[in-house]
Amino acid sequence: MSFAALWESLLPIGRDGLSGGYRRFSWTPEDVACRAWFTRAAAERGLRVLTDRNGNLWAWWDPPGLAPGATGAPGVPGARAVVTGSHLDSVPDGGPFDGPLGIVSAFAAVDLLRERGCLPVRPLGIVAFSEEEGARFGVACLGSRLLTGAIDPAVARALPDAAGTSLAEAMAAAGHDPGDIGPDDDLLRAVGAYVELHIEQGRALADLDAAVGIGEQIWPHGRWRLDFTGRPDHAGTATLADRRDPMLPFATAVLAARQAAASHGALATVGKVTAEPGAVNAVSARVSAWLDARGPDEQVLQAVVGQVLAAAREAAAGHGVELAAEPESVTPAVEFDPGLRETVASSLAAQEIPAPVLPTGAGHDAGVLAARLPTAMLFVRNPTGVSHSPAEHAEPADCAAGVRALATVLEDLACR
């Protein structure tokens, strides 16, 4: 199987020598190296490579006699393309599998289809979406959001990274024209189905003793910003009774998040916090915290967030602290296309590949694209259950099972 060689050739790019984690942020030299790797892998297979206006990379296996349309995307009515893929960018110190597993498996699946003597009767594409993690510019699934029109291109161009470089500047520096980003309906119209293979970001498959699974839905999720404003004071002279310390209601909010999530079967996390002025020997003036909450349905999500905010407000009032709470982004539940899911399930069942159906709490490009075309997801077992960390893992045998499952699905969708 060609998987191992492809995997090994991608592995060194963007790996930090000290942490062992990956730092592949969009439009950086590491990202450019990942793109060159993708282009090389496509060229080795005789696939036609195209960078779309939003910086997403596509490799096309055109059926014999089917010429590409004006945009370079296949555009023949009645032969809408089948696309698979994922992303190559990472979170800070992420693991090697989140994203790249889907792309390496896609190239390996093309090799397997050729070994089986399959020829596509409709175009078969492999895509690498740009800035899926939102690690550099703060908006997750930025490449697929731009493609589908889910974000205003002017807003996207101005998004700053931590050093103040805008997306437009970063794109231009990497040689991509940012003036042309935005919805691309011609390209979307050419695609009839998108199937994304991804490492599982939990332990469900390990518990079910299955190497691969099928995505059912993405939980609704969102981010809320909480600003607690108190009164800065001296840690050595201000009496406890006189203080208006914003750190205390903040602490209540963190504990309330854990409690609310546990009692509702949901998830809530405070992973980012800043304190101003941030002095060891001072009562803070302001504490800003970000609550990430996810639940099996919107009612549960609202209940969890409502409970956290109520606890935060009550604690803030008790300490003479002001609280401003604003949602920064809220994404509704995404149900993957039931028809496509059924097709995927029956393809796998016909080959006797067991694949339980699972929900996920993580966002994906397949979730963004679901607003415009039928999408489905395959998950590969991650025995550690850990994600966004170098500890995420997939055994070679499970990677091979993922490639076989993906090739089986692609064969039924694109070659018949």
Ligand SMILES: [Zn+2]
């Ligand atoms: Zn991912």
